[in-house]
Amino acid sequence: MTTDPLHTQLCDEYGCEVPIVAFAHTKDVIAAVTNAGGIGVFGAGSRTPSELRSDIQWIRERVGDKPFGVDLLMPASLAEGNREDLEAQIPQPQRDFVAKLMADNQIPAPKEIVHGDGQMLKHARESLEVIFDEKVPIFASGLGSPAFVKDEAHAHGTKVWGLVGLPRQARRQIEAGVDVVIAQGYDSGGHSGTVGTFTLVPEVVAMAEGTGTLVVAAGGVSNGRQLAAAITMGAAGVWTGTIWLATHESATEMFIKQRLIEARAEDVYQSRAMSGKPIRQLPSKYGDAWKQPGAPETLQMPLQGMLVADILAGIKEARMEDWMTSPAGQSVVGIHEIKPAAEVVYQMVEEAQDAFDRIVGAPVA
Numbered sequence: 001m002t003t004d005p006l007h008t009q010l011c012d013e014y015g016c017e018v019p020i021v022a023f024a025h026t027k028d029v030i031a032a033v034t035n036a037g038g039i040g041v042f043g044a045g046s047r048t049p050s051e052l053r054s055d056i057q058w059i060r061e062r063v064g065d066k067p068f069g070v071d072l073l074m075p076a077s078l079a080e081g082n083r084e085d086l087e088a089q090i091p092q093p094q095r096d097f098v099a100k101l102m103a104d105n106q107i108p109a110p111k112e113i114v115h116g117d118g119q120m121l122k123h124a125r126e127s128l129e130v131i132f133d134e135k136v137p138i139f140a141s142g143l144g145s146p147a148f149v150k151d152e153a154h155a156h157g158t159k160v161w162g163l164v165g166l167p168r169q170a171r172r173q174i175e176a177g178v179d180v181v182i183a184q185g186y187d188s189g190g191h192s193g194t195v196g197t198f199t200l201v202p203e204v205v206a207m208a209e210g211t212g213t214l215v216v217a218a219g220g221v222s223n224g225r226q227l228a229a230a231i232t233m234g235a236a237g238v239w240t241g242t243i244w245l246a247t248h249e250s251a252t253e254m255f256i257k258q259r260l261i262e263a264r265a266e267d268v269y270q271s272r273a274m275s276g277k278p279i280r281q282l283p284s285k286y287g288d289a290w291k292q293p294g295a296p297e298t299l300q301m302p303l304q305g306m307l308v309a310d311i312l313a314g315i316k317e318a319r320m321e322d323w324m325t326s327p328a329g330q331s332v333v334g335i336h337e338i339k340p341a342a343e344v345v346y347q348m349v350e351e352a353q354d355a356f357d358r359i360v361g362a363p364v365a
């Protein structure tokens, strides 16, 4: 028995020193957080299988036996078919809206026509093979339950983690024996649901009690008081995303880092305009355009992503900063400066320890 509340079951089972998990798309952040005692999880949704293999090897060279993971998006509900079938499902009013947006705002077509190919699940399955082959300690599924690969993953020494935003999703994953359920609240950056973190986490913790599944809290976490609160609610740790965007190691562009520093919690909004599922993000002219009266409904995943692949690539190529955005959660409120990732870990731990000390040291009324 340990008396350190920050040494949770996550530390026992995964060998991390502190129960802080960092999701990021930059592999330098992953290595830095894992080496600082947490667990880095690499968002690999847009990497090809061969890029992913070298990313994993790069990370492993830097972290050795310390724990890290790879995250993929494997949505359960999405339109299916080959590229042509999917293209045919994109309605004309949405095509016209995007074409007009480009024409009215001088958004150039990208040099290379991107057209998402809509084959998300096929790409994810190929990447999964790489994850298993490289014996990555953790596979996390950002959308959709990872239960269907649990046995195969375990045979390769890989634990499976699933992000959930609703109690019913959590129940299904716990019953299927997923190793860790990440209870991700409404406040969170990226794909996010409708239930707040403070409501969702205790409910999922109660569901997981007595099963082998651990619960990790996500959404809105940017400081150690929240880490202490998550542990007090019964979570085995926190899973965080937004705070790592403003670290030195993050490849996020400087103007976005600056916007993250300036943004208030109430500024970041949910929009389906990028992927078809609600993504909490920094405001932008692109996101605003889809909220205007007269804008059409967004489409189901992956049709929306296919529809807007070219306009988003054109905006990026032309560096139209007002039109560019990044997923970001209400946790932006905790970003005040750009820091090394390890410092973010140490500060969060120190604040959590202070929070626990204050409770234990508080006079009983």
Ligand SMILES: Cc1cc2nc3c(=O)[nH]c(=O)nc-3n(C[C@H](O)[C@H](O)[C@H](O)COP(=O)(O)O)c2cc1C
Pocket: 023, 043, 044, 045, 071, 072, 073, 141, 142, 143, 163, 184, 187, 188, 189, 190, 191, 218, 219, 220, 221, 239, 240, 241, 242, 243, 245, 326, 327, 328, 329, 330, 331
């Ligand atoms: C820039 C960014 C990109 C994200 N992309 C993904 C993703 O590809 N897969 C995924 O599982 N979660 C993704 N997320 C969500 C995070 O995994 C995490 O659940 C979320 O950031 C937690 O809330 P927080 O941002 O308040 O810390 C993303 C979050 C951010 C900020």
